[in-house]
Amino acid sequence: MINNWSLPENDPWSTPFAESLLHHLEIRKGDHILDIAAGGGIPAFYLADQVGPEGSVLAIDIHQGQVLRSRSIQGTQLPWLRFEVGDMRFLPEDLPKFDRITGNLSFMFFRPNRFEVLQSLVRFMKPGGQIVLTFPSLGTFDSLWTYVDKKMADRGLKDERNALDEYINERPSAFHAEQWLQELGMEKVKVSEHPLEILTGPGREFLNHPLLRGGFLDDIYECFKDQALANDFMNTISENISNFTPLYAIRCAMCGWLPETPGDVPC
Numbered sequence: 001m002i003n004n005w006s007l008p009e010n011d012p013w014s015t016p017f018a019e020s021l022l023h024h025l026e027i028r029k030g031d032h033i034l035d036i037a038a039g040g041g042i043p044a045f046y047l048a049d050q051v052g053p054e055g056s057v058l059a060i061d062i063h064q065g066q067v068l069r070s071r072s073i074q075g076t077q078l079p080w081l082r083f084e085v086g087d088m089r090f091l092p093e094d095l096p097k098f099d100r101i102t103g104n105l106s107f108m109f110f111r112p113n114r115f116e117v118l119q120s121l122v123r124f125m126k127p128g129g130q131i132v133l134t135f136p137s138l139g140t141f142d143s144l145w146t147y148v149d150k151k152m153a154d155r156g157l158k159d160e161r162n163a164l165d166e167y168i169n170e171r172p173s174a175f176h177a178e179q180w181l182q183e184l185g186m187e188k189v190k191v192s193e194h195p196l197e198i199l200t201g202p203g204r205e206f207l208n209h210p211l212l213r214g215g216f217l218d219d220i221y222e223c224f225k226d227q228a229l230a231n232d233f234m235n236t237i238s239e240n241i242s243n244f245t246p247l248y249a250i251r252c253a254m255c256g257w258l259p260e261t262p263g264d265v266p267c
């Protein structure tokens, strides 16, 4: 039985982002919170512990496996915390309104229409409520993308370069986060960015790095139609990490408050 709901200390990715989220979040006992892209429960467990039994946390994730995993960690503890399967981009109309909406490492998945998703989420906020989302913003791993682009150019990989360019340009920025929160009529908008170094060694350690492989390197492989060529290309990249390390993610947190007076927010 787990009864310490602090953020895990040994998580080099979710925890630093969640710390940024909690830095901006104002949370009170009895708050009702919607936590989107909840995954394994960072920071849903912590939030549920903070709001206590007078409050509630609805934690949603699109992948059933994640939801089942979080439920099994939870067991019968914190019964005011519910993990449910759901797509944060298309939430059911009959959801109640929440005091807080949180989403650690969420905003990048608002694809393809990030503004529209943000707008649809705001509908589920109570007047005076707060939204805080985190994501790796534009600039994340730029040294890697620059090196990959250069190596693709050296090898004359035109289609692959175009695909990489499209991917790079599609990434969310702190600038857009701030602009969109303002456009939605949010008050006290704050967007912060902090670099986060990701440590890796060369070769297999780089290629199989749990964070890089799951979230970012796959995007490079997807730029290739020929996966044998992708493997050869990436093996060479992995042996030359001194050309793009240190490797920095940009940890971005975006936060805004819905005005108390209804009608201030454009639909």
Ligand SMILES: C[S@@+](CC[C@H](N)C(=O)[O-])C[C@H]1O[C@@H](n2cnc3c(N)ncnc32)[C@H](O)[C@@H]1O
Residues within 6 Å of the ligand: 014, 015, 018, 036, 037, 038, 039, 040, 041, 042, 043, 060, 061, 062, 063, 066, 086, 087, 088, 089, 103, 104, 105, 106, 109
């Ligand atoms: C990087 S993980 C973050 C999980 C957790 N918040 C954390 O900080 O560890 C992103 C999560 O977003 C979920 N996700 C991606 N797209 C989603 C969507 N459209 N709706 C709900 N969850 C989504 C994924 O299944 C994954 O669990």
